[in-house]
Amino acid sequence: MRCIKARARLNDYVDGLLAESDAAAVAQHLGECGDCRSEEEALRRILQQAHELPREIAPPRELWDRIANKISGHEEAALTRPRSASRARLLAKMAMVVLFLMVISAGLAVRMSRNTSRDVSAPAIGYGDCEEALQKCAQARAALLADLDGHKAKLSPKTLTMVNDNLRVIDKAITDIKNALKGDPENDRLKGLLVHTSAKQVQFLAEIARLVNHA
Amino acid sequence: MGLAAVERHLMVDGKACTASADDALVARARAGDASAFEQLYQKYAGRIYGLCVRLTRSPVVAEDVTQEVFVQAWRKLSDYRGESAFPSWLHRIAVNAVLGVQRAQRRRDFRLAALGWLRGRGGTSSGGDPALRLDLDAEISRLPDSARNVLVLHDVEGYRHEEIAGMLGIAPGTCKASLHHARRKLRKELEK
Numbered sequence: 001m002r003c004i005k006a007r008a009r010l011n012d013y014v015d016g017l018l019a020e021s022d023a024a025a026v027a028q029h030l031g032e033c034g035d036c037r038s039e040e041e042a043l044r045r046i047l048q049q050a051h052e053l054p055r056e057i058a059p060p061r062e063l064w065d066r067i068a069n070k071i072s073g074h075e076e077a078a079l080t081r082p083r084s085a086s087r088a089r090l091l092a093k094m095a096m097v098v099l100f101l102m103v104i105s106a107g108l109a110v111r112m113s114r115n116t117s118r119d120v121s122a123p124a125i126g127y128g129d130c131e132e133a134l135q136k137c138a139q140a141r142a143a144l145l146a147d148l149d150g151h152k153a154k155l156s157p158k159t160l161t162m163v164n165d166n167l168r169v170i171d172k173a174i175t176d177i178k179n180a181l182k183g184d185p186e187n188d189r190l191k192g193l194l195v196h197t198s199a200k201q202v203q204f205l206a207e208i209a210r211l212v213n214h215a
Numbered sequence: 216m217g218l219a220a221v222e223r224h225l226m227v228d229g230k231a232c233t234a235s236a237d238d239a240l241v242a243r244a245r246a247g248d249a250s251a252f253e254q255l256y257q258k259y260a261g262r263i264y265g266l267c268v269r270l271t272r273s274p275v276v277a278e279d280v281t282q283e284v285f286v287q288a289w290r291k292l293s294d295y296r297g298e299s300a301f302p303s304w305l306h307r308i309a310v311n312a313v314l315g316v317q318r319a320q321r322r323r324d325f326r327l328a329a330l331g332w333l334r335g336r337g338g339t340s341s342g343g344d345p346a347l348r349l350d351l352d353a354e355i356s357r358l359p360d361s362a363r364n365v366l367v368l369h370d371v372e373g374y375r376h377e378e379i380a381g382m383l384g385i386a387p388g389t390c391k392a393s394l395h396h397a398r399r400k401l402r403k404e405l406e407k
Contacts, residue, residue, distance in 0.1 A: 050355075056262050063278060
């Protein structure tokens with residue numbers, strides 16, 4: 001056997017992967033060739049050192065505590081942990097929407113308190129004042145319902161029934177207010193009530209989304 | 216797993232740990248007994264953390280990966296059928312987790328070298344020249360991910376090429392070629 005062939009087989013030889021006859025041929029060559037024997041010895045030294053490397057390294061002591069926390073709460077965490085950055089962003093956005101709606105709703109309440117009666121001299125609250133708020137409510141409601149629909153399996157049947165019952169009640173209230181406004185389109189109190197109720201619905205949905213997403 | 220690797224896996228703190236002892240703990244843990252799972256953690260965390268440190272080159276990343284490995288193991292206990300030894304099942308989870316980290320690291324082009332940490336940290340193994348061991352570890356940490364993964368799993372952990380190929384999702388021939396390349400590189404660097 002020539003050196004080039006012996007060296008090509010050296011790794012398999014020291015790993016014990018060669019067939020018996022091939023291993024014998026390499027061994028014979030190593031017995032005759034000092035250079036190749038030096039190669040073999042250098043390779044075996046590295047393998048010996050690699051074998052002696054510490055395979056066990058003690059992890060930090062507090063690591064088990066962190067793992068224990070994770071596994072003890074992982075069922076709840078699976079229910080409440082944000083599943084993606086997009087969902088976290090949705091919640092952050094909804095928080096801003098709810099804040100905006102609460103401000104608008106409070107503003108309308110203040111204006112209504114100034115107009116304690118159907119005083120024709122007082123500036124009326126135009127429906128346009130409410131339009132932006134109602135539009136935001138509709139968008140937020142749609143986004144939250146879509147999110148909830150995708151994750152409602154995480155809610156217990158009892159909680160889901162409660163959520164649906166509450167949504168039906170608020171939806172009916174909103175429909176009633178809209179019907180009343182059709183008959184009395186200039187009623188500032190009804191306009192304020194419509195925005196307030198819509199905002200409350202978004203707030204309710206945002207709370208449910210937080211329940212599903214957050215630990 | 217090769218016989219030598221099985222024997223090495225089953226030795227913890229100098230005591231032979233039978234697979235049946237692990238199976239009993241796994242059965243209890245599967246039933247929700249966290250204390251049984253903690254015993255498995257105490258047995259194998261050092262091995263998993265050691266593997267992760269060497270493969271990720273970072274004790275900080277290794278800590279996170281080790282945590283992820285045991286959390287995943289707890290969640291997947293129902294999938295563990297006992298077809299392989301429990302520690303090798305853990306190793307597979309660890310290697311998968313490390314591969315994920317390495318992919319993320321490559322994407323961020325973010326290199327974490329734990330050379331200084333490894334130099335300053337003692338191991339539990341004895342034998343050989345400590346300076347040589349540290350040099351070897353340092354050189355291993357400088358190998359490219361693919362070569363380092365194969366070399367650590369084969370020459371340090373004792374897995375066979377077929378097993379490593381399965382874990383890393385590569386052909387056995389590629390595994391062998393990577394190992395020979397890694398050894399050549401190590402020799403060259405250590406002889407400088």
